[in-house]
Amino acid sequence: MPKIQIIERYYIRNLARQRLNSGYYTPEHTYHITGIKQLTKIHNNPARYNIAQFEKSVPKPEQAPDDIGREVAFAGRSNAGKSSALNRLTCQKSLARISKTPGRTQHLVFFRLDDERRLVDLPGYGFAKVPDKVKREWALSLEKYLQERQSLQGLILLMDVRHPLTDFDQKMLEWCLHSNMPVHILLTKADKLKRGAAQNTLLKVKRELAELANVSVQLFSSLKGTGLEEAQSVLDQWLDFPVK
Numbered sequence: 182m183p184k185i186q187i188i189e190r191y192y193i194r195n196l197a198r199q200r201l202n203s204g205y206y207t208p209e210h211t212y213h214i215t216g217i218k219q220l221t222k223i224h225n226n227p228a229r230y231n232i233a234q235f236e237k238s239v240p241k242p243e244q245a246p247d248d249i250g251r252e253v254a255f256a257g258r259s260n261a262g263k264s265s266a267l268n269r270l271t272c273q274k275s276l277a278r279i280s281k282t283p284g285r286t287q288h289l290v291f292f293r294l295d296d297e298r299r300l301v302d303l304p305g306y307g308f309a310k311v312p313d314k315v316k317r318e319w320a321l322s323l324e325k326y327l328q329e330r331q332s333l334q335g336l337i338l339l340m341d342v343r344h345p346l347t348d349f350d351q352k353m354l355e356w357c358l359h360s361n362m363p364v365h366i367l368l369t370k371a372d373k374l375k376r377g378a379a380q381n382t383l384l385k386v387k388r389e390l391a392e393l394a395n396v397s398v399q400l401f402s403s404l405k406g407t408g409l410e411e412a413q414s415v416l417d418q419w420l421d422f423p424v425k
């Protein structure tokens with residue numbers, strides 16, 4: 182259940198409405214005027230993710246921030262919905278746009294949550310329009326990052342619910358299994374399928390991966406917010422945020 186937080190009390194209803202309409206509050210939250218006195222906010226996202234800030238964008242894992250604390254990486258072939266998911270999870274409109282600026286599409290992009298925690302946007306290098314040699318170098322580099330990065334706690338792997346388990350996804354899974362890295366799969370754009378069809382895909386993917394240890398799967402929709410809390414609770418666990 183979303184957390185409902187009363188953010189201000191107004192004794193004049195119109196004043197509450199004026200505030201609301203003036204864009205004074207962030208649009209990512211849902212606000213309600215309840216009764217005649219209260220402006221309440223549906224607190225969709227825990228503050229710990231809202232504060233994500235761009236830290237660094239690097240072409241090579243060796244240039245990553247110091248390997249201390251904890252981080253969670255996000256991967257997905259291009260168009261899987263990775264940027265939308267990152268924005269939704271952090272409740273920011275354009276955080277992940279940074280990763281899409283020209284010249285950075287093949288970078289690892291680090292977002293800082295606090296002194297000890299980071300989210301990392303990995304490039305969907307495998308299918309980028311770059312020469313094979315560059316792709317191979319990238320594959321090696323990414324594999325090295327997944328295998329050697331001490332602070333990396335797990336990988337969020339995003340797949341369009343309509344096209345799960347592509348070659349790219351299989352490769353990422355293989356690397357993670359090799360390095361005993363937990364993987365949590367988001368089957369994105371779940372709103373594009375009817376409820377039954379989305380559930381069927383979820384079951385199918387779960388069945389296909391049943392043999393693999395440390396792999397979990399869920400439905401997700403950045404558009405509708407489906408699965409947001411489930412995904413955040415995986416992040417909470419990996420990033421060692423205190424359980425509420």
Ligand code: GDP
Nearest residue numbers: 258259260261262263264265370372402403404
């Ligand atoms: P990326 O390339 O993996 O970062 O993918 P984007 O986040 O840019 O999304 C690719 C396209 O899918 C965009 O047109 C998004 O608007 C769309 N998209 C992303 N997430 C969702 C979702 O949950 N539902 C729907 N219907 N479309 C989505």
